[in-house]
Amino acid sequence: MIYRSKAPLRISFAGGGTDVSPYFEQYGGVVLSATINKYAYATVSERRDSDTSITSLDYGITAKYRSGERLVYNGELDLIKAALKHMRKSRNKTGLDLFLHSDAPPGSGLGSSSTMVVALVGAFRAARNLPLTNYDIAELAYKIERVDLGIKGGMQDQYAATFGGFNLIEFHANSVVVNPLRVALDVLNELEYSLLLCYTGKTRLSANILDRQISSVVEKKTDVMESLHRSKVIAIELKNALLQGRLSDFGALLHDAWLEKKRLDASISSSEIDELYSIARKNGVLGGKILGAGGGGYLLLFCDFRKKHVVSQKLEAAGGQIVPFGFDFQGLQAWEVRARSPRRRG
Numbered sequence: 646m647i648y649r650s651k652a653p654l655r656i657s658f659a660g661g662g663t664d665v666s667p668y669f670e671q672y673g674g675v676v677l678s679a680t681i682n683k684y685a686y687a688t689v690s691e692r693r694d695s696d697t698s699i700t701s702l703d704y705g706i707t708a709k710y711r712s713g714e715r716l717v718y719n720g721e722l723d724l725i726k727a728a729l730k731h732m733r734k735s736r737n738k739t740g741l742d743l744f745l746h747s748d749a750p751p752g753s754g755l756g757s758s759s760t761m762v763v764a765l766v767g768a769f770r771a772a773r774n775l776p777l778t779n780y781d782i783a784e785l786a787y788k789i790e791r792v793d794l795g796i797k798g799g800m801q802d803q804y805a806a807t808f809g810g811f812n813l814i815e816f817h818a819n820s821v822v823v824n825p826l827r828v829a830l831d832v833l834n835e836l837e838y839s840l841l842l843c844y845t846g847k848t849r850l851s852a853n854i855l856d857r858q859i860s861s862v863v864e865k866k867t868d869v870m871e872s873l874h875r876s877k878v879i880a881i882e883l884k885n886a887l888l889q890g891r892l893s894d895f896g897a898l899l900h901d902a903w904l905e906k907k908r909l910d911a912s913i914s915s916s917e918i919d920e921l922y923s924i925a926r927k928n929g930v931l932g933g934k935i936l937g938a939g940g941g942g943y944l945l946l947f948c949d950f951r952k953k954h955v956v957s958q959k960l961e962a963a964g965g966q967i968v969p970f971g972f973d974f975q976g977l978q979a980w981e982v983r984a985r986s987p988r989r990r991g
Contacts, residue, residue, distance in 0.1 A: 647690045650768040650979035653680035654748065654755040655805035656842070656936055656945050659902040660880035662909055663873050664799035664816045665855065666791075668862045674816035675877040676801045677884050680809045680973040681842075683748035685757060687764040688982075689772045692740030699725050702746035712740065718794065724762055727789045732769045741772075753844075754937025756802030762786040763806040763977055771979035780821070782977065783807040797855040798938075809976025813884050832890045837972055839892060841946040841956060843925075844966040845918055845935075854910050854938045861909075872908040879905065893931065896947030900932030906939065913939030921965050928956045943968070 655678050663674035692698070695712035699722055708722055716726040725743065745765065749757045763786045770777045777785070786803040790796050804814050804823055811826040811833075828836075861869035879902045886894040903922075907914050914922075918935055921944060925933060929952025936943045944965070948956050957967045 646772070647688065647982035648768050648772040648979060649686070649688045649982055650764045650771065650977065651684040651686045652760045652764040652767060652806040652977045653809055653973040653975070654683040654685065654757055654760050655680045655802060656755070656943075657801060657805075658880070658899065658934075658945075659883050660876050661799065661801065661906070661937075662858060663877050663880075664801045664814070665797075665859065665862075667859070668873055669800070669816040670818040672874070673877075674800075675880045676799075676814045676816070677812075677880040677887075678801055678805045678814065679811045680805055680976065681755075681970045682973045683755065683970060684973075685747040685761040685764040685806075686745065687761070687768040688742075688744040689765075689768040690742040690744075691772070692742055695740040697729065697741050697743070699743045700745065701725070702744070703750060723794055724758060724790060725765065727793045728762060728765045728769070730793075731766075731785065731789065732773070752937075752942065754935060754939075754942025756806065756937070758796075759786060759790055759798070759802035760806040762789050763803055767807075767977045767979045771981065779807045779977070780823075783821070797859070807977045810974040811887070811972075813880065826884065826888060828887055829890060832887065832892065833972065835892055836887070836895070839896070839947055839950055839953075841925075841930075841933075841944075841948050841953065841960075842968045842970050843921065843944040843946060843960050844968055845921060845941055845944060846964055846966065847917075847941040854912050854940060857910050857912075868908050872905045875905050876902065892947075896931030898932065899934055899945070899947050903932065903934035906934055910939070915940065917964070918944065921960055921963055924959050924963055925956055928952060928959050930956055 657678040660676035664676050697710045700707045716730055747757045747761055749755045751758050766782050766786055783803040787800050800816055801814055808823050811828055813824040815822040879898055883895060883898045925946050929949040930946045933944055933946035936945055
């Protein structure tokens, strides 16, 4: 049997960083995000033997593990190994072939690594009929990445990818609450039409940025604490503007969110990012921000529709790459691949 899944990548409008421990345990976190039609995919196929084979198209790696072989974390496919350790606890001991790939590279700021774990857990849920709710899947994906492997980061990516759509997500010391937003269709269409996604030309490693942010929270550094507190307020204001159809205010608030985000760490932006953002602002962009922890990846920009084509041309001339996208509202999806009947001859 073959089972396949896909989970959508996300764009975060405001509140990123407030979902990172230890901030949310002490003060509570709030993030406004939406998922887009770029995905992480996982395919799980049963084998005749009890071995496991993993192929990652993104990293260009294929690895095989014998039944009962200890899975060692060595920097190669560690996220997949950690997920496998959890899945090996189920009673089904059938060997597996795993095939994985994503529409965006790790370090893009779209949550691709966390989304891949969500997709893999979703495929396992389908293949082994596991009684996991969406909250269970998101929590398990978080545990695999942040607890088992100790990879620095927040909680928003796992929940956004699992649930899909527009959500205001609240993070508390002992719980997470996903609040789906019922945004009017005409507002969604206009927002999608007004947004630009610009790849800056390089990915980034966010661990150092997050390490410094976490240390700043522990030390209660004034600038960082004020920025995180203000980011939660902006997330609520953005949510209200969106539900009320005040998209010009939404665009302006994105600019405010970017100013607060840059206060978290000097490495969140760069001369290249600042130059692209300056060009965008001079040519009709009301506001925008870098996605993810910062340092590279994608810029999300809200643009006057009459100037959208000019902004696109200017950014690409400066080395950016405009990436078309739309919103996704389905979240994690998994399905069984039906065997194709052989074609009859004659």
